[in-house]
Amino acid sequence: MSPSALPYRPHNHEACVAQALADARTICQQHSARLTPTRERVLELIWQSHKPLGAYDVLAVLAEDGHNAAPPTVYRALDFLQQHGLVHRIASLNAFIGCTHAGEAHNGMFLICRACHNVLELTAPGVSSAVSRAAAAESFQPDDVTIEVAGYCPRCVSEPAHDG
Amino acid sequence: MSPSALPYRPHNHEACVAQALADARTICQQHSARLTPTRERVLELIWQSHKPLGAYDVLAVLAEDGHNAAPPTVYRALDFLQQHGLVHRIASLNAFIGCTHAGEAHNGMFLICRACHNVLELTAPGVSSAVSRAAAAESFQPDDVTIEVAGYCPRCVSEPAHDG
């Protein structure tokens, strides 16, 4: 583990985006799914930062692009991207974020900073197994697990309101 | 642990509600908070079943009551009830449910049945500690933890679409 996880430290974010898009193309090809221009553009926008983006934020940028899009366009693209594991929806924020574990089987756990709004996606096997055990103890069959932790990231704990 | 947790088996639900209201009165008194008629009525409505209820569902019943309420009335009552730990908001459903651990310090984990829509709230210490450890490993300071598990409850696994 790095001293500071990706979203919290300076990095070449264009490389993040480029990698995400490349991965997406590979994954869609494997799934025989079509990463159309709109879908690819939406994915790129979601990846603009490590902060989640609302559907209407995406819509606004598409409008700036000159793309005369309506809400269904965005929601459909986001649904597609979610189905193929390329983005996640953060239920507690009504917003979307690029998946940093695309292609890997994973149960995301999200650390959401209340100050800088960056989100770190973790794969936490200990958490997943604890959840599974708790569900099994109630004979409950889990299908989809949402784990979202709001709080303060390492940078913002010490010094408030990072925007990086 | 009972063979089948409360929401999933027949029980005298009026007793649930009565107990919840009695607990609420006690807790509010301890907090020097005012459980006004509107707030109490909203709490009672939320407790009508073990299924989460949307704010606008509550609003509709208030309207049937003859209470000429607007959305802010309901949201304010729900905010109050949340602040005092009497109800929880289920982020993945935009809906609210009565807290079955009112008064106890607890980190709720919710098992949400996709078939019958009943929700079981658990206190899962193993899960909480695993989440804390995972957050600590990233030097993240958790403030509020959301754990929601959608799936199928014991009854609906065997026989679909229970409504009980």
Place this chain on the structure above:
DNA sequence: CGAAATTTGCAACATTATAACATTAGCAAA
């Protein structure tokens, strides 16, 4: 009582998401 604080009523508005239906693009078989 009377001032201060809390709670409520009310209107307007903001945000998020979906329904329904028409149209177009991609692609393969006749």
Place this chain on the structure above:
DNA sequence: TTTGCTAATGTTATAATGTTGCAAATTTCG
């Protein structure tokens, strides 16, 4: 190349959820 099918997109409208701001009423407490 046309035909026909399916997936994808466009378009309009609307549903569902949540908030802001201010004034009036109520409660609390000195």
